[in-house]
C-alpha cells in the first residue's frame with residue numbers, strides 16, 4: 001500500500017510543554033491506523049496538526065508524496081481530510097439532514113434570494129446514511145432525539161459525506177454502550193472497505209485489535225513504536241504505552 005499521508009519530524013510546544021517531539025507518521029491508502037497512547041501522550045495534538053486545527057512548530061507534511069501546508073481546517077478539507085472530534089459538534093435542535101450539510105447547504109437563488117434546497121438535502125442525506133448502512137428512521141429526526149450511537153454515526157456520516165480520502169475519529173466508541181460500539185466499529189470497517197484511510201484514536205485495545213491494520217503508539221510526545229496488527233499482541237502494545245518497551249530509538 002502506498003503512503004497517502006506522511007508526517008516528518010513534527011514538533012509542537014505549548015509553552016514549556018513539549019507535546020510532540022519530532023513525530024514521523026505514515027498513513028497508507030485504505031488502511032485503518034490506530035493512534036494509541038496514555039493520557040497526555042500527544043494523540044489529540046497530532047490529529048489537530050493533521051486536521052489544521054493547530055499549526056505545528058516544526059516538521060513537514062506530505063500528501064501523496066507532495067509537501068502540503070495545512071494551516072487551517074479548510075486546508076485539510078481541501079485535501080479530503082475530515083475529523084470527528086469527541087464533542088461531535090452537532091446541532092441538537094437541527095435535523096439530521098441539516099447536520100450532514102451544516103455549513104455546506106445546497107442553495108438555489110430566486111431573484112437573488114438564496115433558498116435552501118431542502119428536498120435535495122434530505123434525499124442526499126438518506127443516500128449517505130444508506131450507503132453507510134446507518135439505519136435511522138428519517139433524515140427529519142432532530143439530533144437531540146437520537147441515541148449516543150446514532151449521534152456518533154451522524155457525525156461520522158457528515159465527515160464521510162465531504163471527505164474524499166481520510167477520516168479521523170477521536171475515541172468514537174468512548175461514550176457508547178456495547179451494542180452501539182459494535183455499530184461504530186462496523187462503520188469503521190465499512191469506511192476502510194469504501195477506500196477511505198482512517199486514523200482512529202482509542203483507548204480500547206480490543207477495539208483496536210479488531211479494526212486496525214497498523215498501530216502508532218505515542219508516549220510523552222514521541223513515537224514508542226509502529227506495529228502491524230498481525231505481528232503484535234495486546235501485551236506488547238501495553239508495554240509500549242507504559243514505556244516498559246520501545247521500538248523506536
Ligand SMILES: Nc1ncnc2c1ncn2[C@@H]1O[C@H](COP(=O)(O)OP(=O)(O)OP(=O)(O)O)[C@@H](O)[C@H]1O
Nearest residue numbers: 014017018019037038039040041042043044045046
Ligand atoms: N492547549 C494546551 N495548552 C497547554 N498544554 C496543552 C494543550 N493541549 C495539550 N497540552 C499538553 O500537551 C500534552 C499532550 O496532550 P494531548 O491532549 O495531545 O494528549 P492526548 O494523548 O490526546 O491525551 P488524552 O488521551 O488525555 O486526550 C499534554 O501534556 C497536555 O497537557
